Amino acid sequence: MRIVPVISPEQIALCASLAETIWREFYTPIIGEAQVAYMLRAFQSAGAMTEQIQNGYRYSFLYDGETAVGYCATVPEDDALKVSKLYVLKTVRGKGGGHLMLEHCEAEAKARGLKRLVLTVNRHNPSVAFYEREGFTNAGPLVQEIGGGYVMDDYVMVRPLA
Numbered sequence: 001m002r003i004v005p006v007i008s009p010e011q012i013a014l015c016a017s018l019a020e021t022i023w024r025e026f027y028t029p030i031i032g033e034a035q036v037a038y039m040l041r042a043f044q045s046a047g048a049m050t051e052q053i054q055n056g057y058r059y060s061f062l063y064d065g066e067t068a069v070g071y072c073a074t075v076p077e078d079d080a081l082k083v084s085k086l087y088v089l090k091t092v093r094g095k096g097g098g099h100l101m102l103e104h105c106e107a108e109a110k111a112r113g114l115k116r117l118v119l120t121v122n123r124h125n126p127s128v129a130f131y132e133r134e135g136f137t138n139a140g141p142l143v144q145e146i147g148g149g150y151v152m153d154d155y156v157m158v159r160p161l162a
Contacts, residue, residue: 018061018089019040070101073085073086074109098127117159137157
């Protein structure tokens with residue numbers, strides 16, 4: 001598996017398509033179809049991703065051979081690198097792709113002189129255990145309104161960098 005930067009409009013469109021697949025399959029049972037549809041439009045569409053990239057986010061694909069099987073997005077936030085997105089297709093979960101993307105995020109944070117990784121994860125997401133195995137600690141709950149009458153009910157996870 002390898003990490004490839006998302007740069008071109010074609011790559012952004014592919015990333016949005018990958019988001020659609022992953023989010024509908026993974027998040028519908030957790031937050032419901034209506035909120036998934038809203039969040040895909042608001043935060044994971046090609047237009048939203050393009051705007052995020054213009055505002056300092058870095059998107060990267062996870063490739064398995066010639067196929068994009070996941071993606072992550074990061075943005076500096078104070079003394080941390082926020083892992084804004086980290087998603088992998090169901091068919092490759094548990095095969096080291098998430099770990100590889102976190103290593104990529106850590107290398108980016110260190111190159112920027114940042115001191116920690118931070119992320120938010122839905123409280124009911126089974127990935128909380130994955131992040132704990134990856135050295136993140138739960139810094140507490142965070143409930144945020146995201147528009148459309150929806151909220152994100154998350155934990156803030158933090159991992160200091162050596």
